[in-house]
Amino acid sequence: xxxxxxxxxxxxxxxxxxxxxxxxxxxxxxxxxxxxxxxxxxxxxxxxxxxxxxxxxxxxxxxxxxxxxxxxxxxxxxxxxxxxxxxxxxxxxxxxxxxxxxxxxxxxxxxxxxxxxxxxxxxxxxxxxxxxxxxxxxxxxxxxxxxxxxxxxxxxxxxxxxxxxxxxxxxxxxxxxxxxxxxxxxxxxxxxxxxxxxxxxxxxxxxxxxxxxx
Amino acid sequence: xxxxxxxxxxxxxxxxxxxxxxxxxxxxxxxxxxxxxxxxxxxxxxxxxxxxxxxxxxxxxxxxxxxxxxxxxxxxxxxxxxxxxxxxxxxxxxxxxxxxxxxxxxxxxxxxxxxxxxxxxxxxxxxxxxxxxxxxxxxxxxxxxxxxxxxxxxxxxxxxxxxxxxxxxxxxxxxxxxxxxxxxxxxxxxxxxxxxxxxxxxxxxxxxxxxxxx
DNA sequence: ATTAAACCCCTACTTCAGGGGGGTTCTCAA
DNA sequence: TTGAGAACCCCCCTGAAGTAGGGGTTTAAT
Numbered sequence: 001x002x003x004x005x006x007x008x009x010x011x012x013x014x015x016x017x018x019x020x021x022x023x024x025x026x027x028x029x030x031x032x033x034x035x036x037x038x039x040x041x042x043x044x045x046x047x048x049x050x051x052x053x054x055x056x057x058x059x060x061x062x063x064x065x066x067x068x069x070x071x072x073x074x075x076x077x078x079x080x081x082x083x084x085x086x087x088x089x090x091x092x093x094x095x096x097x098x099x100x101x102x103x104x105x106x107x108x109x110x111x112x113x114x115x116x117x118x119x120x121x122x123x124x125x126x127x128x129x130x131x132x133x134x135x136x137x138x139x140x141x142x143x144x145x146x147x148x149x150x151x152x153x154x155x156x157x158x159x160x161x162x163x164x165x166x167x168x169x170x171x172x173x174x175x176x177x178x179x180x181x182x183x184x185x186x187x188x189x190x191x192x193x194x195x196x197x198x199x200x201x202x203x204x205x206x207x208x209x210x211x212x213x214x
Numbered sequence: 215x216x217x218x219x220x221x222x223x224x225x226x227x228x229x230x231x232x233x234x235x236x237x238x239x240x241x242x243x244x245x246x247x248x249x250x251x252x253x254x255x256x257x258x259x260x261x262x263x264x265x266x267x268x269x270x271x272x273x274x275x276x277x278x279x280x281x282x283x284x285x286x287x288x289x290x291x292x293x294x295x296x297x298x299x300x301x302x303x304x305x306x307x308x309x310x311x312x313x314x315x316x317x318x319x320x321x322x323x324x325x326x327x328x329x330x331x332x333x334x335x336x337x338x339x340x341x342x343x344x345x346x347x348x349x350x351x352x353x354x355x356x357x358x359x360x361x362x363x364x365x366x367x368x369x370x371x372x373x374x375x376x377x378x379x380x381x382x383x384x385x386x387x388x389x390x391x392x393x394x395x396x397x398x399x400x401x402x403x404x405x406x407x408x409x410x411x412x413x414x415x416x417x418x419x420x421x422x423x424x425x426x427x428x
Numbered sequence: 429a430t431t432a433a434a435c436c437c438c439t440a441c442t443t444c445a446g447g448g449g450g451g452t453t454c455t456c457a458a
Numbered sequence: 459t460t461g462a463g464a465a466c467c468c469c470c471c472t473g474a475a476g477t478a479g480g481g482g483t484t485t486a487a488t
Contacts, residue, residue, distance in 0.1 A: 012323065013301065013322035013323055014322075014323070014324065014325050014326050014329075015234060015237065015299070015322055015324070015326055015329050016230050016233060016234070016322060018233070018237050018326050019230060019232070019233020019234045019235075019236055019237045020229060020230070020233045021233075022233060022236035022237050022240060023229065023232050023233045023236050025381075026236060026381060029382075037323075037325075085229070087227065108227035108228075108229055108230060109226065109227055109228070109251075110228065110229070111228050111251075112228050112229055112232050115228075115229050155463095155464065155465085156464095157464080157465065166420070167420060168416050168417050168419070168420035168421075170414075170416070170444070170445085171444075171445070171446095172444085180465095180466075180467090181466075181467055181468080182444095183466085183467060183468065183469090184465075184466050184467065186445075186446065186447085187465085187466080187467090188465085189445080189446075190445095190446065190447070193446080199446090200384075200445070200446075200474090201416065201445080201446095202382050202384070202415070202416060202419065203382050205382070205416065205419055205420065205423075206380070206381060206382035206419065207382075209423055369433090369434065369435090370434090371434075371435070372434095384474070384475085385474075385475070385476095386474080394435095394436075394437095395436075395437055395438085396474095397436090397437065397438065397439090398435080398436055398437065400475075400476065400477085401435090401436080401437090402435090403475080403476075404475095404476065404477070407476080413476090414444090414475070414476075415475080415476095
């Protein structure tokens with residue numbers, strides 16, 4: 001139980017909070033994800049002796065309460081990762097939460113795959129903030145639920161193999177289908193797994209569950 | 215598959231859409247809940263021969279596209295229930311969607327319990343609008359569904375373990391979680407696999423993808 | 429009282445998955 | 459020209475997954 005990975009979602013819309021929590025539980029390797037919609041509830045839900053590994057915080061809480069709350073969270077639970085989500089893509093908002101000490105900022109319009117990547121980045125000790133110079137391009141082109149190999153940072157071959165993995169094929173059958181040696185398939189699989197930040201194909205499947213590839 | 219109960223969630227924020235979909239799958243009696251974030255995708259996702267029982271539609275889509283879309287949906291799929299959700303509680307919004315033919319309207323700030331009630335009301339043929347001539351029928355039939363119950367020939371323990379398998383947990387962690395020996399878990403896994411007619415857990419996951427265990 | 433089924437544990441054993449070494453080509457860019 | 463990256467192949471090794479034996483308990487039904 002000391003190894004329980006827990007997270008907490010704060011959003012003033014209960015349905016959204018519960019929904020994101022459910023998503024995190026099924027896609028991001030958390031054991032328990034709680035959801036709160038009321039700012040007062042927040043402090044009751046957190047166990048001071050065992051704070052969550054990560055808090056997903058909606059930026060647009062009533063009365064602009066999110067930034068002060070962020071500061072309080074940083075003080076009380078300095079080891080908790082804080083990922084701020086927002087519905088608007090004003091770069092000023094990101095800068096605000098960044099200086100306030102959040103570990104990551106992500107737009108609600110981002111695809112779920114990007115969201116999963118952001119979460120795993122934070123979990124591995126990195127941060128997640130949009131680069132103000134580039135960005136923009138990838139997600140405007142619609143089709144949010146369909147994921148391309150490029151969006152995942154995969155090569156064409158890797159994307160091809162990932163599609164077969166997601167269909168449940170073992171390496172041997174992938175090799176037959178693509179006329180490759182099984183060893184070569186393993187190489188590609190290893191590349192895919194490390195790129196996705198998972199440790200085996202099952203995690204890859206459950207992580208990308210609900211998304212179509214290509 | 216003709217008895218599959220499906221729903222569709224439309225929200226321009228992918229995470230919210232997927233989150234609500236996950237919530238519906240786990241808390242309402244739907245077998246499959248799809249999520250789309252792009253208006254163009256909507257028409258591709260719907261199978262005209264087998265439209266979803268219910269569509270959850272975010273009111274604040276870009277360019278005010280929700281009302282025209284609502285009308286189109288009513289024409290093409292008159293039997294599909296439409297529940298509109300919105301972040302603001304302007305009564306005028308509700309009136310608009312009501313005259314446009316929606317079966318229900320609910321605020322995102324409502325508790326999840328209310329949301330579940332609204333969904334089951336619609337499913338039972340009633341409507342759900344605030345402030346009008348309707349009363350909150352308190353849980354007329356609480357058929358807590360059977361989304362994908364163990365009634366696929368699995369014992370209680372097997373269902374419990376299958377749920378963990380579908381979340382991507384390896385045998386060792388399943389054993390820890392249930393305080394069992396790893397070997398015992400393997401026994402149950404073997405039982406599950408032969409019962410489901412698959413040869414390994416990956417096939418089980420891909421076979422049951424989209425279904426949620428209780 | 430006996431049987432059956434669900435549950436639990438053990439020792440093997442085989443196969444697969446994934447990581448670690450080696451390599452080889454080919455292409456593209458500095 | 460050199461170098462980097464992608465795609466391909468091979469061998470070895472660890473560990474997980476799954477099967478097949480062997481035990482055992484409890485509970486419910488016959």
